[in-house]
Amino acid sequence: MSIRNTAAQMSDALAKKEISAVELANQHYAQIEAVDKDVHAFLHLDKAGAIAQAESIDKKRAAGEKLSPLAGVPLALKDVLVQKGVPTTCGSKMLEGWRPPYDATVVTKLKDAGIVILGKTNMDEFAMGSSTENSAYGPTHNPWDLTRIPGGSGGGSSAALAAFEAPLAIGTDTGGSIRQPAAVTGTVGVKPTYGGVSRYGLVAFSSSLDQAGPCARTVLDTALLHQTIAGFDPKDSTSINHAVPDVVAAAKKKDVKGLRIGIVKQLAGEGYQKGVENKFNEAVAELVKLGAEIVEVSCPNFEYALAAYYLIAPSECSSNLARFDSMRFGLRVGDDGAKGAEEVMNLTRQAGFGREVKRRIILGTYALSSGYYDAYYGSAQKVRTLIKQDFDAAFEKCDVLVSPTAPTTAFKIGEKSNDPLAMYLNDIATIPVNMAGIGGMSLPCGLAEEDNLPVGFQIMSPAMKDDRMYLVGGALEAALLAKWGKPLLDFAPKLAGSK
Amino acid sequence: MSLNYEQAIEKYEPTLGLEVHVELNTKSKMFCGCATEFGAEPNTQTCPVCLGLPGALPVVNKTAIESSILIGLALNCSIAPFSRFARKNYFYPDMPKNFQTSQYDEPICVNGYLDVEIETDEGAKTFRIDIERVHMEEDTGKSLHVGGSTGRIHGAEYSLLDYNRAGIPLVEIVTKIVPNTGKYAPQVARAYVAALRDILRGLKVSDVKMEQGSLRCDVNLSLSPAGSGALGTRSETKNVNSLRSVERAVSGEVVRQANRLQAGEKIVQETRHFLEESGETRPGRSKEQAEDYRYFPEPDLVPVVPDSKWIEELRKTLPEKPADRRKRLQTEWSVPEKEMTAMVNAELLDTVEETVKLGADPTKARGWWLGEISRVANEREVLATELISVAAVAEVINLINQGELTDKLARQVVEGVIAGEGTPAEVINKRGLKVVSDDGALMKAIEDAIAAQPDTAERIRGGNIPAAGALIGAVMKATGGQADAAKVRELLLKHLGQ
Numbered sequence: 001m002s003i004r005n006t007a008a009q010m011s012d013a014l015a016k017k018e019i020s021a022v023e024l025a026n027q028h029y030a031q032i033e034a035v036d037k038d039v040h041a042f043l044h045l046d047k048a049g050a051i052a053q054a055e056s057i058d059k060k061r062a063a064g065e066k067l068s069p070l071a072g073v074p075l076a077l078k079d080v081l082v083q084k085g086v087p088t089t090c091g092s093k094m095l096e097g098w099r100p101p102y103d104a105t106v107v108t109k110l111k112d113a114g115i116v117i118l119g120k121t122n123m124d125e126f127a128m129g130s131s132t133e134n135s136a137y138g139p140t141h142n143p144w145d146l147t148r149i150p151g152g153s154g155g156g157s158s159a160a161l162a163a164f165e166a167p168l169a170i171g172t173d174t175g176g177s178i179r180q181p182a183a184v185t186g187t188v189g190v191k192p193t194y195g196g197v198s199r200y201g202l203v204a205f206s207s208s209l210d211q212a213g214p215c216a217r218t219v220l221d222t223a224l225l226h227q228t229i230a231g232f233d234p235k236d237s238t239s240i241n242h243a244v245p246d247v248v249a250a251a252k253k254k255d256v257k258g259l260r261i262g263i264v265k266q267l268a269g270e271g272y273q274k275g276v277e278n279k280f281n282e283a284v285a286e287l288v289k290l291g292a293e294i295v296e297v298s299c300p301n302f303e304y305a306l307a308a309y310y311l312i313a314p315s316e317c318s319s320n321l322a323r324f325d326s327m328r329f330g331l332r333v334g335d336d337g338a339k340g341a342e343e344v345m346n347l348t349r350q351a352g353f354g355r356e357v358k359r360r361i362i363l364g365t366y367a368l369s370s371g372y373y374d375a376y377y378g379s380a381q382k383v384r385t386l387i388k389q390d391f392d393a394a395f396e397k398c399d400v401l402v403s404p405t406a407p408t409t410a411f412k413i414g415e416k417s418n419d420p421l422a423m424y425l426n427d428i429a430t431i432p433v434n435m436a437g438i439g440g441m442s443l444p445c446g447l448a449e450e451d452n453l454p455v456g457f458q459i460m461s462p463a464m465k466d467d468r469m470y471l472v473g474g475a476l477e478a479a480l481l482a483k484w485g486k487p488l489l490d491f492a493p494k495l496a497g498s499k
Numbered sequence: 500m501s502l503n504y505e506q507a508i509e510k511y512e513p514t515l516g517l518e519v520h521v522e523l524n525t526k527s528k529m530f531c532g533c534a535t536e537f538g539a540e541p542n543t544q545t546c547p548v549c550l551g552l553p554g555a556l557p558v559v560n561k562t563a564i565e566s567s568i569l570i571g572l573a574l575n576c577s578i579a580p581f582s583r584f585a586r587k588n589y590f591y592p593d594m595p596k597n598f599q600t601s602q603y604d605e606p607i608c609v610n611g612y613l614d615v616e617i618e619t620d621e622g623a624k625t626f627r628i629d630i631e632r633v634h635m636e637e638d639t640g641k642s643l644h645v646g647g648s649t650g651r652i653h654g655a656e657y658s659l660l661d662y663n664r665a666g667i668p669l670v671e672i673v674t675k676i677v678p679n680t681g682k683y684a685p686q687v688a689r690a691y692v693a694a695l696r697d698i699l700r701g702l703k704v705s706d707v708k709m710e711q712g713s714l715r716c717d718v719n720l721s722l723s724p725a726g727s728g729a730l731g732t733r734s735e736t737k738n739v740n741s742l743r744s745v746e747r748a749v750s751g752e753v754v755r756q757a758n759r760l761q762a763g764e765k766i767v768q769e770t771r772h773f774l775e776e777s778g779e780t781r782p783g784r785s786k787e788q789a790e791d792y793r794y795f796p797e798p799d800l801v802p803v804v805p806d807s808k809w810i811e812e813l814r815k816t817l818p819e820k821p822a823d824r825r826k827r828l829q830t831e832w833s834v835p836e837k838e839m840t841a842m843v844n845a846e847l848l849d850t851v852e853e854t855v856k857l858g859a860d861p862t863k864a865r866g867w868w869l870g871e872i873s874r875v876a877n878e879r880e881v882l883a884t885e886l887i888s889v890a891a892v893a894e895v896i897n898l899i900n901q902g903e904l905t906d907k908l909a910r911q912v913v914e915g916v917i918a919g920e921g922t923p924a925e926v927i928n929k930r931g932l933k934v935v936s937d938d939g940a941l942m943k944a945i946e947d948a949i950a951a952q953p954d955t956a957e958r959i960r961g962g963n964i965p966a967a968g969a970l971i972g973a974v975m976k977a978t979g980g981q982a983d984a985a986k987v988r989e990l991l992l993k994h995l996g997q
Contacts, residue, residue: 095553102547104554201554207798237558237800316798319586323551324596327660341592341658368588368793377795435528 003499004489005032007073007167007221014072019062021054021072023115027499028074028216032118034497040140040152041160043079044087045119050074057114070224071114075192076166078157079120080127081212082120083107090203091123091135094352095330102203105233106170106212113228118166121156125354126321127177127205129153130426133376134356135418141413142185144453144492148410151181154456157215158185163495168225169215174205175309176406176430178213179442183405185486186444188473189215191430193463194437195240198233204320206313207238217489219443219473223251226466242464248335250467251474257291259472267429267458268303273408275448279455280404283445285401287472295398299390301383305432306424308383311367311376312435317357318364324352359420388436388466395462400472403429405442405456429498433460441469443477444488454488504750505682505755507722513684514730515677515749517628518720519695521670522638522703522712523566529637529668530557530600537711541661549666551595556799559584563635563668564607564803566704568813570670571608571633573698573820578810582607584635584797589790592658593640595665601636603794607803608633613698615690616822617683626683628691629675640665670704676730684720685749692716692745697821700849711742716745718773720752722760731756732766736780739773747778755780828852832861845869850884857893860900867892871910875917886917894923907980908932934983938990941974941982945991948973959995967991 001010001019011310013019029047032379057072082088082100084107089095103111109115124134132140132155140155142148143163150159157169158181171178173191182189190213197212204210214225230244263284268277288294326332326348327341334347353361368374394401404428416422433440440459457476461468481487502510528535531548547555571578603662605959616623621725641664646656673697680687696707706713713957716739721731734756737966739748751773756766757865768785820828825848829839832855842848847868868883872892894911898904904912915926927933948970949956958966967988975988 082552088553090553098553100547100552100554102552102555200556203553235558236556238798315795319588319598319793319795322588322590323553323595325590325592325597327592328550328595329552340653342590345590345592365793368795370791370793373793373795471963 003027003164003167004027005167006218007070007216007224008218010073010167011069011071011224014061014288021061021116022051024072025050025054025074025118028118028166031163031499033220035163035495035499036144036147036165038141038495039143039159039163039165040138041076041121041156041163041165042119043091043122043135043137043156043213045090046083046086046117049086050116050118053111053114054116057116060114068113068228070228072116072166073168074116074118074166075110075225076119076121076157076160076169077107077110077117078154078169079123080172080203080205080499081106081170082203083117083120084140086120088120088129088172088203089137091125091137092352092354092357093331094324094348095134098330100201105198105235106229107201107423109229109231115168115228121154121160121169123156124153124177125357126203126317127153127172127174127210128175128194128317128356128360130180131411131413131416132156132181133413134354136354139413141417142410143495144186144410147412148453149184149413151184151406151410153177154181154189154215155366158182158187158189160470161185161187161215161217162489162492164256164498167216168221170212170225170229171215172202172210172212173430173434173440174209174211174313175434176427178215179430179440179456179458180406180426182215182442183444183458184410184454185455186492187215187217188219188441188443189213190222190226190441190469191239191433191439192226192230192466193435193439195236195238196244196439196464198236198239200233200235204316206316207320208316209309211434217487219470219477220248220251222441223247223470223474226470240464245465245467247467247470250470253471254475254478256287256472256475259292259400259464260289260295260398261292261472262295262297262394262401264302264394264403265296265298266300266354267403271407271425271450272404272427273450274409275450276404276406276455276488277450279446280457281474283457285482286483287476290475290479292472297394297397297401299387299432301386301390302432304383305387306428307437308380308387309427309431309435310363310424311380312384314360314364315367315377315380316364319362321353321357321361324349356420384435387432391394391432391436391438391462399461400468401460402472403458403460405429405458409451409453409455429458436463438463439466439469439472445476445480446488447491452491502753502754502757502761507754508682510725511722511757511760512727513680513749513753514721514723514733515674515680515684515688516733517674517677517691518717518719519672519692520715520717521570521672521699521707522714523563523668523670524705524713524935525560525562525566525668526699527560528666529560529635531667533666535667537706537713539663541659541663544663545665545826550662551597555796559602559800559803560668564805565813566702567607567633567635567670568805568810569702569704569817570672570699571611571882572810572814572817573702574608574611574613574633574672575631576608576611576630578805579605579607579609580804581605582787582803584800584803585794586797588793591639593642593662593665595640595662599636599639600797600800602634606632606634606643613691613694614822615687615694617686617690619683626677626680626687626690627804628677628687631675633670633672636669636671636986638664638667638669651803684753685746688718689742689746693742696820701818701821701824702958709742712740718748718752720755720756721748721752721766728813732768734769734771734780736773739777739785744773744775744778744822746799748773748780751778751780754988769786823943834861834865838865841869845873845883847873847883850889853889854893854896857890857897859893859896863899863946864892867896867913871913872917887913891916891923898923902931903934903982905934905980905983908934932981934981941978941987941990942994944974944977944982945970945987945994947977949995956995959992959997962997964992964997
């Protein structure tokens with residue numbers, strides 16, 4: 001048993017009692033100890049809580065109790081989901097030291113399934129960013145090249161997977177925050193259909209776009225985690241009251257014969273790195289070999305997706321982040337007994353929020369202002385409808401859509417941090433999925449020849465048909481694995497001290 | 500020289516608009532499961548949702564929607580097939596999320612009306628108040644500013660926050676502008692709020708206690724030169740918390756605005772606070788620098804889409820309209836109009852009706868509640884129903900009818916119940932207030948009275964019946980008032996051969 005195994009393999013070994021959950025957790029803590037000083041995937045480790053959970057699973061297993069498939073398997077939790085009693089910062093100074101009094105529904109489901117939550121992972125502050133450089137606690141480093149970004153906002157979760165610090169992770173995806181980090185770290189990440197996974201306890205960035213989802217190193221592991229966290233939640237009014245599609249069966253099926261796969265014309269060409277396009281095209285060729293039918297589709301309104309996204313997301317965030325006012329929790333600055341509440345609120349927000357968060361709050365406040373609402377927020381909502389219509393039309397011609405996940409491989413830390421627009425372009429291919437509320441997956445499809453860095457392959461499926469991404473993803477992954485001879489992550493340089 | 504109300508109203512025509520906030524009496528809050536009980540220990544009825552903790556999400560209270568629809572139906576509104584919540588963004592310490600979740604441009608009920616009747620110089624006259632909208636929102640928490648002279652946040656030493664009220668469901672009922680009330684504007688405003696309150700009480704959707712803030716009224720008022728037909732600049736007087744205050748706030752604003760206009764000054768569009776003591780209003784924040792609330796549809800909630808079957812089912816449960824009910828009870832009880840009005844004005848119609856339902860005679864029930872009990876209630880400045888229960892009053896009245904109590908004894912029983920000595924039966928026992936109906940005991944007292952006043956007895960024997968009064972009085976005195984005077988009279992006359 002090794003930390004490089006898949007979650008499914010770990011689950012088997014646990015079931016056969018070849019290893020205990022406590023031993024497995026400790027192996028991962030040893031790896032974290034060894035490599036996280038360089039990677040910085042974690043913001044907080046909850047060893048006591050994790051070991052207690054592992055012990056309880058071991059006891060239950062010894063007593064012959066029936067356990068969920070992932071019981072005893074360790075997981076890294078993005079620090080944007082609240083976990084009772086465990087620090088939750090959202091990568092912000094604003095929440096430093098805050099211990100939530102309740103569990104997110106996703107966390108409750110993880111705990112109920114016997115999953116061992118190792119700790120909370122680093123992220124761009126309040127999930128705003130594509131590089132994890134916007135974390136108030138310092139950036140996370142890409143295990144493929146420590147001078148590069150691991151993607152964002154969920155760079156901590158994807159780096160933890162790529163550095164074998166955890167076999168499973170939870171991310172959240174508002175414009176690509178699960179998929180783009182997966183792409184640039186050679187891991188798998190899924191943004192489920194909006195409403196497929198409860199948002200209760202997910203600290204909101206943009207409520208109508210945010211979606212929590214599973215991350216892992218294989219399509220099957222991702223499916224197993226997806227199955228665990230998905231489902232209707234009465235505490236989330238936007239949650240879908242509908243059976244979760246059987247994503248695990250789909251991941252195992254590995255048969256895409258006759259499936260119609262659409263290539264979106266607009267998600268290619270200018271701005272896309274040559275090596276990214278090459279690896280994408282090679283993966284498409286694999287799918288053809290497997291018997292899939294390729295259709296080219298046009299989604300003309302995707303052109304406006306990024307602009308509309310940067311009106312809707314900041315608008316909602318300007319309102320969602322208003323609650324960080326120092327009155328009831330978190331940071332408080334300037335409370336010297338002489339200053340009034342309003343002044344303390346101002347000083348706290350000035351000190352507690354980072355530059356990117358402030359930028360988006362200001363953008364959103366402006367976009368919602370009276371006199372501007374129709375031109376900005378109103379128009380952006382119309383674009384959203386048009387994008388949905390583009391998808392609807394495309395899905396009439398094909399079963400899934402595919403594209404590169406991100407236009408480039410991992411860039412250097414610091415390379416784009418002073419150019420917000422260049423940074424925003426990273427999400428050009430992932431944002432339409434959030435705008436339409438449909439499902440999206442990224443899985444590795446090879447290393448770009450220019451830089452030997454991982455390239456992500458995005459699969460998009462219609463709302464509530466999340467199983468289709470797993471069907472295509474599972475088949476493609478198997479074909480690529482056969483072609484490479486070993487998992488892509490085995491091509492990554494070994495981290496110093498790695499077990 | 501300043502104008503008084505009569506002079507003001509001669510020169511200027513008032514236009515009214517009324518916004519009433521009603522706290523619904525649902526068991527749980529608008530968007531979470533927290534209890535809504537009034538007066539609980541601060542911050543004990545809170546959870547991550549109503550405290551606005553990071554990650555928490557709202558879920559709409561179905562009963563609140565049902566209550567809102569009922570209110571809309573009772574006010575003759577159309578119920579929107581699709582309505583939404585929005586976020587009203589502004590910062591204030593007692594607003595946990597720093598936005599209020601409120602319906603905005605897509606309210607649940609629109610375009611209704613309520614007819615109210617007031618007394619005018621030409622007799623009773625009906626005014627139709629058009630309702631623009633009924634919408635749902637959540638209440639804020641409560642701030643208590645300690646120190647400083649004004650009780651406001653400015654100048655306070657520190658402030659205490661209680662979030663128990665945060666998230667309590669509110670319904671706001673907004674009228675269209677109410678023109679052409681002339682000098683009756685104050686009475687029309689009052690009658691509207693009173694009629695609305697009666698409707699809400701009848702629907703059982705709110706406690707409608709103005710003094711506890713479960714029904715709060717904002718009065719919008721503008722003046723225009725009489726006969727001009729123009730619409731003036733309005734002021735909005737906030738939180739007018741009794742029917743009398745509604746009337747005073749309107750007349751006060753008429754006088755204030757008229758005097759400004761008379762002096763050639765402009766009316767500032769602003770929020771004003773009503774001062775209970777003086778009946779005047781004081782300026783609040785000016786609306787010229789109106790806050791920009793940056794409303795947008797609440798993305799954490801789905802639209803409210805009530806199906807028409809549900810609405811029709813709710814329509815069937817609507818209680819009788821208060822005005823219809825009044826007419827029906829007046830006929831059933833055969834009471835004069837004036838007394839009916841007295842009961843309504845004293846807010847005791849429900850109480851009297853409940854008492855009658857427990858078997859009490861309507862005239863007696865009205866007499867007790869509006870008489871003795873109201874007198875004590877007014878003295879102590881409490882509600883009549885806080886002094887004594889409907890059941891106790893009904894019991895006393897029934898005991899009088901059964902001859903178990905005399906009116907005089909009954910007053911003592913009621914006094915005992917009000918004093919907290921227990922139920923009527925307990926008070927009767929403790930104080931020994933049973934009617935003496937034992938013939939033997941009465942005969943003994945009668946014989947004693949005859950022995951004490953033999954001359955009077957002789958006159959009665961001689962046919963002077965009215966003289967019996969003196970002997971009856973003596974017997975009543977001897978029995979401590981616990982005898983039934985009619986019975987005493989009967990026995991006495993019989994004994995003296997009459």
